[in-house]
Amino acid sequence: MSFSSLVSDLTYRDSDRDEKRSTLSRAKSYASTAATSVSISGDISSQLHGGYSHPLARAWQAERQLTKSMLIYPLFISDSPDEEMLIPSLPNQHRRGLNKLVAFLAPLVRKGLRSVILFGVPMAPNVKDALGTAADDPKGPVIQATRLIRRRFPELFIVADVCLCEYTSHGHCGILRDDGSLNNQLSVDRISDVAMAYAEAGAHCVAPSDMNDGRIRAIKLKLIEAGIAHQVVLMSYSAKFSGCLYGPFRDAAGSCPSFGDRRCYQLPPGGRGLARRAIHRDINEGADIIMVKPASQYLDIISDAKEIGKDLPVAAYQVSGEFAMIHAAAKAGVFDLKTMAFEATEGILRAGATIVVSYFTPDFLDWLSD
Numbered sequence: 001m002s003f004s005s006l007v008s009d010l011t012y013r014d015s016d017r018d019e020k021r022s023t024l025s026r027a028k029s030y031a032s033t034a035a036t037s038v039s040i041s042g043d044i045s046s047q048l049h050g051g052y053s054h055p056l057a058r059a060w061q062a063e064r065q066l067t068k069s070m071l072i073y074p075l076f077i078s079d080s081p082d083e084e085m086l087i088p089s090l091p092n093q094h095r096r097g098l099n100k101l102v103a104f105l106a107p108l109v110r111k112g113l114r115s116v117i118l119f120g121v122p123m124a125p126n127v128k129d130a131l132g133t134a135a136d137d138p139k140g141p142v143i144q145a146t147r148l149i150r151r152r153f154p155e156l157f158i159v160a161d162v163c164l165c166e167y168t169s170h171g172h173c174g175i176l177r178d179d180g181s182l183n184n185q186l187s188v189d190r191i192s193d194v195a196m197a198y199a200e201a202g203a204h205c206v207a208p209s210d211m212n213d214g215r216i217r218a219i220k221l222k223l224i225e226a227g228i229a230h231q232v233v234l235m236s237y238s239a240k241f242s243g244c245l246y247g248p249f250r251d252a253a254g255s256c257p258s259f260g261d262r263r264c265y266q267l268p269p270g271g272r273g274l275a276r277r278a279i280h281r282d283i284n285e286g287a288d289i290i291m292v293k294p295a296s297q298y299l300d301i302i303s304d305a306k307e308i309g310k311d312l313p314v315a316a317y318q319v320s321g322e323f324a325m326i327h328a329a330a331k332a333g334v335f336d337l338k339t340m341a342f343e344a345t346e347g348i349l350r351a352g353a354t355i356v357v358s359y360f361t362p363d364f365l366d367w368l369s370d
């Protein structure tokens with residue numbers, strides 16, 4: 001066994017420091033008796049282990065360490081006030097009515113929860129129509145939840161997801177033409193009205209996830225016109241890819257399209273250039289934060305977003321399918337849940353995100369306090 005491999009086999013836990021010292025001195029004396037075969041006069045840059053031998057030194061290797069303030073927790077708000085329903089495909093996540101929100105949020109806020117993103121889930125029969133009228137119903141779940149959370153948890157930063165798919169009878173993210181294709185202009189008008197309604201209800205941030213062209217500019221202009229542009233963050237789901245990772249979310253939100261799919265407005269998985277163009281476009285249209293979604297399968301896009309939008313925060317959405325996969329694999333014994341949750345999320349930070357939307361948020365609030 002060589003000197004370097006002996007030393008590298010040592011783990012630097014404080015508890016075994018004494019034992020380690022004696023092992024170290026044994027290793028040294030071994031090295032000196034074996035002197036002729038050991039040269040330390042050569043390439044000193046080959047020695048890396050020392051730099052991350054201590055747990056704190058390991059943490060320092062990350063450009064950004066995960067902190068509680070980076071996390072945004074998704075909440076599914078039902079329009080039936082007393083509902084508290086476990087979502088089968090989204091482990092430990094519930095759809096909640098207004099009456100269940102405060103009791104649920106209070107302990108999380110105490111543990112350091114800083115931000116939530118709200119998704120409305122209309123459950124009442126016949127509430128969905130072709131225009132998604134329920135999206136900005138003043139009595140609807142998002143507007144009511146926004147008012148309630150602002151009142152009860154004034155420190156909590158509220159993001160309102162802006163889309164129509166939860167509210168349209170056809171389940172698409174905009175208004176359709178007779179042939180079933182998206183009418184971009186009508187959709188942008190409607191989406192920007194909904195965003196305004198959420199901002200006026202008190203959302204700190206509006207986040208359009210619909211992918212209609214030109215919606216960032218339309219929302220920014222309406223915010224300016226209403227005189228509230230200075231107090232509302234506009235977060236754009238700029239690089240939102242189509243695929244199969246949103247399945248559990250669509251179960252939770254009841255937003256599965258009744259025909260067709262979202263491939264004409266969400267980006268194709270191979271479309272790195274398209275994502276870069278969308279990011280450039282949304283920055284030019286006035287986005288304050290750029291989002292990439294899903295996260296772990298699109299780390300190159302996160303890194304592009306950080307490079308293109310170097311003056312903006314970059315958010316990544318670790319979506320329902322990513323979360324469900326990690327849970328399923330952990331349950332099957334593939335790996336430890338907590339270790340994988342950290343590894344996946346730290347990968348997202350390493351790629352360049354400074355904000356992570358994650359269903360693991362309540363877990364991280366516990367884990368980051370340990």
Ligand SMILES: NCc1[nH]cc(CCC(=O)O)c1CC(=O)O
Pocket residue numbers: 161163165173209210245246247248249250255318319320321
């Ligand atoms: N437009 C709505 C929306 N906003 C966020 C998600 C996905 C979030 C998740 O999967 O966790 C979706 C679903 C979709 O586009 O189909």
Ligand SMILES: [Zn+2]
Pocket residue numbers: 163164165166172173209210
């Ligand atoms: Zn949508």
Ligand SMILES: [Zn+2]
Pocket residue numbers: 181264
């Ligand atoms: Zn089409």
